[in-house]
Amino acid sequence: MDSSGDPEGPRLPRGDDPPGNARETSRQLSREQLFVLISAASINLGSMMCYSILGPFFPKEAEKKGVSNTVTGMIFGCYALFDLLASLVFGKYLVQIGAKFMFVAGMFVSGGVTILFGVLDQVPDGPIFIAMCFLVRVADAVSFAAAITASFSILVKAFPNNVATVLGSLEIFSGLGLVLGPPLGGFLYQSFGYEMPFILLGCIVLLMVPLNMYILPNYDSDPGKHSFWKLITLPKVALIAFVINSLSSCFGFLDPTLSLFVLEKFNLPAGYVGLVFLGLALSYSISSPLFGLLSDKIPHLRKWFLVWGNIITAVCYMLLGPIPVLHIKSQLWLLVLILVLNGVSAGMSIIPTIPEILSCAYENGFEEGLSTVGLVSGLSSAMWSVGAFIGPTLGGFLYEKIGFEWAAAVQGLWALTSGLTMGLFYLWEHSRRRRSKLQNILGTEEERTSLLPNEI
Template sequence: MDPNGVQQTDNSAPGEVSPGATRRMSRQQILTLISMASVNFSSMICYSILGPFFPNEAKKKGASQTVIGLIFGCYALCNLMGSLILGKYIVQIGAKFMLISGLFVSAGCTVLFGLLDKVPGTVNFIVLCFIIRSIDAVGFAAAMTSSFAITAKIFPNNIATVLGSLEIFTGLGLILGPPLGGLLYQSFGYEIPFIILGCFLSLMVPFNMYMLPNFDATPTKDSFVRLFTRPKIILICFVIFTLSSGLGFLDATLSIFATEKFGLAPGYVGLLLLGVSLPYCLSSPLLGVASDKFPAVRKWLMVVGGLAAAFGFCLLGPTPILHIQGQLWLLILMLTIIGFSLGMTGIPTFPEILICAYENGFEEGLSTLGLVSGLFGAVWSIGMFFGPTFGGFMTQTLNFEWAAAIEGGIGFIASFLLGAYFIFEGARRKRSSRVVGRESPEESSPLLG
């Protein structure tokens, strides 16, 4: 869209700025920003509402702890498949239609999930949980994949700044979901939290139908396979995996550890998670601005942030080999470091993958944006599945202290490899520039002169 809201085609390069362009956002950009913020907030609050009370309700229905874990885990797997498929065919489906359809599906699934306590029989309850949760994951993948692509399309010159600002609403959804869901559940029962949030999410459908423009684009022959053959993209995806894996690990293990180690009540355990989400929400906009204003620093933000997160996980327990006594203040401090480090590492990843794709011959347009968005969502989902599963197993086999250290070790390896790649890439470019500089005038002059 141009500053006046006129529809753009896919032929315009994302990095081009017209001579008369100003730095003020157009009306269409403001409306798009409001739309994407509403999508992030409403989707995340519906995603996080289950935590405080659904496991207990499922136990009453006869579901085992393993089955309850699989109900949560199937969401990540279906989100993975949905992100890959929808990211590939975003042009054929249409970015606006995909986002609105995803919101509609998620709204319906949220309401249906609130009616599951009326289902008779354990088997029927479990089967319907898997079906509704899986469909909801596909709807969520459609909304978030198209949201990333639309944001990058409308704001091509400051992607990290806008994504960082939108993470405030993502964090708010994750923060408000559990306490709001628990309060509504305690006051009105099982059905009301899902019905209220499902209706709220359904209101986003006509809102975004009015707000968002249509996007013309032509499909390309590029694929995820070609995108994933670049070493830089592979290493960045490894870092993204460690981010989501770490968050999933904390979701599955932190509450039990804090309760057993420090004797905290469930309400205070919930406040501990604010130590991760609040620093992330507050720092993301600033890190996004820094990432766009200083592109050369962007790659080192990922490396330093990943190393800091690894350090935080190693001292979260802390690691027994360090012989440091575990303290509540140390746990809170490390959670704060991890939350801030997640912003440092996560915000620059999307624009870095996108730039790498353009440098390697991918066409600039909605098709490539869909591929990058789908890849990001898929890798994030893999980490969200691996983190709770592997973390729960390691905690049960060893203990929380060693499991957190292993999680931090994985993050350290990813950040170290990415940093080594950047150093090697910089040295190679310096050697190439020196070879070009030593080229003799006779070699560089035209034959006919």
């Protein structure tokens, strides 16, 4: 599609324009973009609420069913593992399956399995309950991987010139889902029992299905000839994937460790622990649209956002405890302040990643179509899932062995390494481009010099 009347409308290369005059196209694309935003916002909000709603009460219910803490952790962790595998598959076959069908089908299955999770308390205790928990959790991960991968692809297709701005703005709904999920789930659990949080949320997701079937545009494209392997073996893409891993791991590290540290260190009531997490979620949600806008308006800032965002994140994790060698007393106000700063630095680093991977792919011969967008969105989701699996697992282990202060510092080293490596790569890339320009200038001057005698 091409819109001569709407500079921000989607543009498909090689003559894929729909029939009709420019004015009709502009009006149609403006409406499609609004519908795409509504659909993407619904899946961001729904997925994050479904992901976070388990926290306040499921471990307690699982314990009643004879499930150990280790197995409960595996039930949580299997979500990221299967989200990783499913994202790679769906990103590869996005064009063959169809982005709209993948989005709607993923949302439909997720709503159904969320409701099923609410009736698991009726399942017999022991192995049967554990097996059903794993089965439903895996189905939820696969279904949301389909919906999120399709959502990213449709967004990039609908907003090719404002990818970072749109993705950053939609992170408001992701953060809102993370903020609303635990308190809403806890309130419904206390008021109506185990079933109600899952049944209500599942029904809300299912009600979004017919809405998205009606409003979501259908983008068609031809299958691409490139693969995930070719994409991930590009040095710049591989380093950005490492950045996504480190940032996702930093977020995941806090899930099993921060609440325990706050309860032990500051003796807060359990109900107030969730408020500590608000500093991170709200600052990330509020800052992400700003960094998205800057990334689109001033593209050369993306590299600095990636580098400095990771370095600031590393400093934040050194100060979370803080690390004992700094001899700084741990205080609640300092912890909340660091979490707020961490949310800002995370937005600075995360938002530019997809535009940077896309631009690198196009520079290296990937076709500008839905197939490449599917590969990029699938790769991004998969790399995020790797960190989401490693972060809590490694974080829980390090917390038991060396304590929260040192564990957070070790986690910060990952972000520091990815930030410095990314910075060195950008310096090398800048130096290589300067040499290439210099050689082109010298070559042009030599051609002019050799032509002058012949002209005389």
